[in-house]
Amino acid sequence: xxxxxxxxxxxVILCINIVVCSIDRLSITWKIIFPKKxxxxxxxxxxxxxxETFTIDKTxxxxxxxxxxxxxxxxxxxxxxxxxxxxxxxxxxGRWTRMGVYVIHSSILLLFIGALIGGLFGFKAxxxxxxxxxxxxxxxxxxxxxxxxxxxxxxxxxxxxPVNIGFSIKCNDFFVKFYDTGAPEEFRSTLxxxxxxxxxxxxxxxxxxxxxxxxxxxxQASYGTAQPDSVALEIIRLSDKDVTSKTIKIxxxxxxxxxxxxxxxxxxxxHFDFRGNNxxxxxxxxxxxxxxxxxxxxxxxxxxxxxxxxxxxFAFVVKKFEQKYYTGLQVTKDxxxxxxxxxxxxxxxxxxxxxxxxxxxxxxxxxxxxxxRSKISISGTTNRNSQGMKLKIQKIVTKLKDK
Amino acid sequence: MNSSLxxxxxxxxxxxxxxxxxxxxxxxxxxxxxxxxxxLVIGFLDNTLGIILRWIESYQMGYGHAPxxxxxxxxxxxxxxxxxxxxxxxxxxxxxxIGVFAxxxxxxxxxxxxxxxxxxxxxxxxxxxxxxxxxxxHVITCFLGYAGFAVAFGFSIMYFVKPENPxxxxxxxxxxxWELIDELTYQMVIFxxxxxTIGIITGAVWANSAWGTYWSWDPKETWSLITWFVYxxxxxxxxxxxxxxxxxxxxxxxxxxxxxxxxxGVNYVLSGLHSYA
Ligand code: HEM
Numbered sequence: 001x002x003x004x005x006x007x008x009x010x011x012v013i014l015c016i017n018i019v020v021c022s023i024d025r026l027s028i029t030w031k032i033i034f035p036k037k038x039x040x041x042x043x044x045x046x047x048x049x050x051x052e053t054f055t056i057d058k059t060x061x062x063x064x065x066x067x068x069x070x071x072x073x074x075x076x077x078x079x080x081x082x083x084x085x086x087x088x089x090x091x092x093x094g095r096w097t098r099m100g101v102y103v104i105h106s107s108i109l110l111l112f113i114g115a116l117i118g119g120l121f122g123f124k125a126x127x128x129x130x131x132x133x134x135x136x137x138x139x140x141x142x143x144x145x146x147x148x149x150x151x152x153x154x155x156x157x158x159x160x161x162p163v164n165i166g167f168s169i170k171c172n173d174f175f176v177k178f179y180d181t182g183a184p185e186e187f188r189s190t191l192x193x194x195x196x197x198x199x200x201x202x203x204x205x206x207x208x209x210x211x212x213x214x215x216x217x218x219x220q221a222s223y224g225t226a227q228p229d230s231v232a233l234e235i236i237r238l239s240d241k242d243v244t245s246k247t248i249k250i251x252x253x254x255x256x257x258x259x260x261x262x263x264x265x266x267x268x269x270x271h272f273d274f275r276g277n278n279x280x281x282x283x284x285x286x287x288x289x290x291x292x293x294x295x296x297x298x299x300x301x302x303x304x305x306x307x308x309x310x311x312x313x314f315a316f317v318v319k320k321f322e323q324k325y326y327t328g329l330q331v332t333k334d335x336x337x338x339x340x341x342x343x344x345x346x347x348x349x350x351x352x353x354x355x356x357x358x359x360x361x362x363x364x365x366x367x368x369x370x371x372x373r374s375k376i377s378i379s380g381t382t383n384r385n386s387q388g389m390k391l392k393i394q395k396i397v398t399k400l401k402d403k
Numbered sequence: 404m405n406s407s408l409x410x411x412x413x414x415x416x417x418x419x420x421x422x423x424x425x426x427x428x429x430x431x432x433x434x435x436x437x438x439x440x441x442x443l444v445i446g447f448l449d450n451t452l453g454i455i456l457r458w459i460e461s462y463q464m465g466y467g468h469a470p471x472x473x474x475x476x477x478x479x480x481x482x483x484x485x486x487x488x489x490x491x492x493x494x495x496x497x498x499x500x501i502g503v504f505a506x507x508x509x510x511x512x513x514x515x516x517x518x519x520x521x522x523x524x525x526x527x528x529x530x531x532x533x534x535x536x537x538x539x540x541h542v543i544t545c546f547l548g549y550a551g552f553a554v555a556f557g558f559s560i561m562y563f564v565k566p567e568n569p570x571x572x573x574x575x576x577x578x579x580x581w582e583l584i585d586e587l588t589y590q591m592v593i594f595x596x597x598x599x600t601i602g603i604i605t606g607a608v609w610a611n612s613a614w615g616t617y618w619s620w621d622p623k624e625t626w627s628l629i630t631w632f633v634y635x636x637x638x639x640x641x642x643x644x645x646x647x648x649x650x651x652x653x654x655x656x657x658x659x660x661x662x663x664x665x666x667x668g669v670n671y672v673l674s675g676l677h678s679y680a
Contacts, residue, residue: 115618124615179528183527183530184530184531185528185531186531206531207531208532208534208613210612210615217615219613219615220531221614330614330615331615332616334616337611337617340617341608344604344607344608347600348597348601348604351596351597351600352597355593355597356593356597385586
């Protein structure tokens with residue numbers, strides 16, 4: 001679904017929406033963010049709800065300098081003006097934080113662009129390697145829905161698309177370790193990268209510890225038992241329990257004792273199905289009797305006496321075989337990942353700016369009262385969190401009273 | 404002392420704190436709220452001890468992992484984060500009556516973890532996919548986010564119980580001013596939103612290092628994204644449309660329902676990569 005045309009279209013429309021809206025808004029906010037000259041209107045600050053006033057037994061001349069240093073230290077550059085009744089001063093900080101929203105919105109664009117690049121030029125494929133096997137081809141599995149015979153039924157057919165990854169991977173060894181509880185503790189594959197027929201390097205990969213090479217990422221994804229090369233069998237003559245031991249390769253034929261016919265080891269099944277029951281791993285063989293009749297037998301590993309129940313002349317028992325695994329690798333390429341990761345970082349930064357920082361302006365007015373008294377008024381504005389501003393103004397009041 | 408003793412006693416201490424807060428509210432006794440706060444802090448310390456002990460015990464059992472790996476551990480951690488967040492809010496805003504709306508949530512999460520028969524409190528080994536430092540970053544940030552939203556949800560309830568008429572004779576008339584409720588809800592939502600954002604991102608980075616895809620649209624991922632969008636809508640309504648009060652409180656409640664579904668619903672209803680926690 002997420003590669004469907006309408007889904008991509010939706011994303012593109014969303015992107016266009018954000019871009020258009022943001023440009024539209026930005027053309028207005030730009031002048032606020034980067035004004036030619038910062039002006040302030042004392043009348044506006046005198047009317048603010050968070051205005052606090054107090055009087056103090058000091059001359060306005062002595063206070064004015066102190067307050068100016070206080071403002072420039074705690075806020076920023078101070079604009080000071082003389083009025084008929086005294087002095088007003090103004091300072092602000094964080095004007096640039098109004099850009100935070102645009103940082104968030106561009107991070108979203110980056111995410112979409114990264115996802116689009118990944119979707120168009122990347123892939124996600126699987127590769128299955130038996131221990132000892134080498135391959136340079138992974139398969140992308142696509143679910144394709146084909147019409148079935150009846151019109152209301154569809155079958156999901158898995159389509160495998162091969163991709164050449166540009167170098168070969170050899171699985172030297174696979175290792176799995178279990179906890180006492182039976183849950184897997186660790187899977188590990190030892191892989192060798194082969195380029196132009198030459199071994200380049202060897203590295204172990206584990207779940208959460210992939211190998212990244214030339215833009216291709218190789219992950220430990222799954223594992224399973226692979227077909228063994230050979231098996232040690234005991235052939236028991238049921239009449240007198242006489243035992244013959246033989247080691248046979250898959251595909252090999254042997255003569256049965258006393259010229260009773262031929263046994264061929266045909267193969268190995270990871271899941272042998274017997275009348276609807278899964279009996280697990282089993283070897284499959286074929287007996288051709290000397291009269292020319294032939295039939296198939298199964299030797300499930302978990303049930304060594306299984307073949308005795310056939311009640312033939314000979315019973316076959318699996319004695320030993322070398323357990324071999326295959327490793328399931330996820331092979332991916334995503335050239336969009338760095339766009340996505342930059343989007344992630346920008347989004348966190350943008351959220352931080354938008355939520356926890358703001359554009360704040362502070363206003364202090366000193367009015368000459370009688371000879372040695374001054375009336376002080378303080379207020380401030382912010383584009384966000386006005387409740388917090390009220391608290392800040394109150395804090396400044398206590399500080400200024402001490403000056 | 405072992406972790407299960409510490410955590411079950413923490414459950415009862417949180418219950419006691421809730422009782423004190425509710426008592427202070429119904430009988431209008433400040434002293435009960437003060438007591439409630441003290442008991443809540445003790446519960447929080449006990450909760451902390453339980454988590455640390457569980458961490459140590461997992462090493463003693465030879466599994467050695469941080470205690471954030473199954474439903475039980477995540478609920479215990481959820482209570483812990485909600486408790487620390489609430490303690491911070493009460494210290495900062497000095498409004499102890501709002502504990503009525505937060506302490507029961509803290510208690511319910513840890514009580515559900517201890518008492519539900521569906522949730523096993525056994526320390527179990529980690530499957531290979533969970534062995535990553537990103538797991539710790541992912542779980543901690545997600546749960547800080549959830550805790551923020553839970554506390555915001557508790558505060559949103561205040562909008563619906565506080566009488567409009569300031570002179571009303573109701574036990575709810577003593578609740579903080581509308582501006583403060585609004586401010587508190589908003590502060591909790593932005594806190595939750597920031598951490599949910601980081602939580603989703605660390606999850607994506609982890610998925611990319613474990614499976615090679617940063618996003619696979621598994622149900623948990625999809626629902627956390629839906630939750631994220633609900634709260635993004637909350638932000639836009641507040642900042643662009645100037646919404647506040649009851650209308651916005653509804654959005655916060657819907658958002659919290661999405662959180663609950665992401666947290667529990669997805670595990671029980673839909674299966675995917677995340678069914679462990
Ligand atoms: C991290 C999440 C987000 C935050 C905190 C956020 C914040 C904001 C803010 C503060 C504004 C007002 C801008 C202004 O006053 O100039 C805004 C506007 C807008 N946002 Fe978001 N936003 C977020 C995510 C999104 C997403 C996910 C979308 C859509 C996919 C989106 C689409 C828009 C649009 C279309 C506008 C109006 C146009 C504009 O003013 O730029 N935002 N957003």
